[in-house]
Amino acid sequence: MNRRNILLASAVAAATVFSPAIASAQDTGQPIRLIVPYAPGGPIDVTARALAERVRDSLGTVIIDNKGGAGGNIGADAIAKAAPDGLTIGIAATATHAVNPWLYARMPYDAGKDFVGITQMVRVPNVLVMNAAKAEQLKINSVTDLIAYAKANPAKLNYGSGGNGSAGHLAGEMFKQRAGIFALHIPYRGANPAQLALLAGEVDFNIDNLAAAAPNIRAGKLKALAVTSLDASASLPGVPPLSATFKGFSIDTWWGLVAPAATPKPIIDKLNKAFVAALNAPETKTRFGALLAEPVATTPQQFDSFMASERAKYQQVVKASGAKVD
The missing domain is CATH 3.40.190.10 (Periplasmic binding protein-like II)
Known part of the structure; x- marks a missing residue:
């Protein structure tokens, strides 16, 4: 086998690894699991369910899996440790990805390294x-x-x-x-x-x-x-x-979608496209508006950068507050 054929075979092999993962929910009947690290019924859960409905045509069935506890750390840890195949994604929120890393003495995951952003979803003042x-x-x-x-x-x-x-x-x-x-x-x-x-x-x-x-x-x-x-x-x-009154003062509640860190970029891009379209739909804006929540659609890179800046901000805020959870 010459070098060209080897490269072609490698590309085909890669496609068989990556393509089924993102297509499976729609094409093979495997649902996508969306982990919400909080109990059912709250604003985060409600908005996640609303988006799950809107991406059904593009991604197939999305099942909401509520895993609350430890200030959101239990559910976030489940996202971090899931297989990076596009079939498990989840919610990253102010607490799980900006506050808890500085609040908790021991964290089961690294908020900066164990996740990759898909898109921000919501901002609530x-x-x-x-x-x-x-x-x-x-x-x-x-x-x-x-x-x-x-x-x-x-x-x-x-x-x-x-x-x-x-x-x-x-x-x-x-x-x-x-x-x-x-x-x-x-x-x-x-x-x-x-x-x-x-x-x-x-x-x-x-x-x-x-x-x-x-x-x-x-x-x-x-x-x-x-x-x-x-x-x-x-x-x-x-x-x-x-x-x-105080220039630059900003401390909102926000949440968005993330996947395990090793999830391939083609999968992230397809998820982003589907969820951004859902966030931009007039029906979504109306539904979120009833919760006084503003839909915020971003690129994966923008959401990653935003979460990093929020972690840096809250590091100082938590330190100044003296709050700590052992």
């Missing part, structure tokens, strides 16, 4: 909220008012979050650091108890997920002072971003 009655009592109508009150009344403010190292905790610490104020952090066992504490007047302010806080903002029970995204949110007209 957080919102700085106060109990509306408390804000009226203290005459706080803006972020500037809140900062002025905190400086004039040292050690009188507190804020709640869903727990040490949670998104609300880290956003609160970042806000305090940039504002040069002190507010006592009170951790609760989850974001919902933290919001109930705010509604009951047990804490002065929270930085909460916009999707969770919006109903009480609309009901007039919570007063929105600012969103934590770089730009204002169309979902909260008239509410400024914290970046208007």
Whole structure:
């Protein structure tokens, strides 16, 4: 066999290795498993299921596999250790791929090396909220008012979050650091108890997920002072971003799709094409909009770079917060 024939044979062999993996869900009946590292019913799960439906025609059946626990680490580890054949993909989120590497003393996976991005899916701004009655009592109508009150009344403010190292905790610490104020952090066992504490007047302010806080903002029970995204949110007209007060301030909730690190590029590219088309569909934008979630379609390289920049940012935020999970 001459050199040309050897190369041709090698190319054919490679095709038989890579092609069936990405085609199998549609052509041979093998479904793609999409691991969601959180319990069913939450926004991440709902958006994953919505996309799974929309890619059925291009990729075949996509089965959602919820593997919650350890702040998302159990499910993320299952993605990292899956066969890199395109038949197992999963969700990477702010916690699993930016916060947990610095929060947990021992990690079962390397967030920077064990995954390859497919596309970002969603961005959801957080919102700085106060109990509306408390804000009226203290005459706080803006972020500037809140900062002025905190400086004039040292050690009188507190804020709640869903727990040490949670998104609300880290956003609160970042806000305090940039504002040069002190507010006592009170951790609760989850974001919902933290919001109930705010509604009951047990804490002065929270930085909460916009999707969770919006109903009480609309009901007039919570007063929105600012969103934590770089730009204002169309979902909260008239509410400024914290970046208007602190240049560059941005701390959103996000998630996207990843595959095991060794997944071949042709497979990643085909997955990207299918999921980006699904994210750009008007029906997806409407469905995600109901969750106050903004679809964000990217290239694999863009999502990899974004996750790396988020890890670098949260390394500093987690360190400043002092939060740690053994």
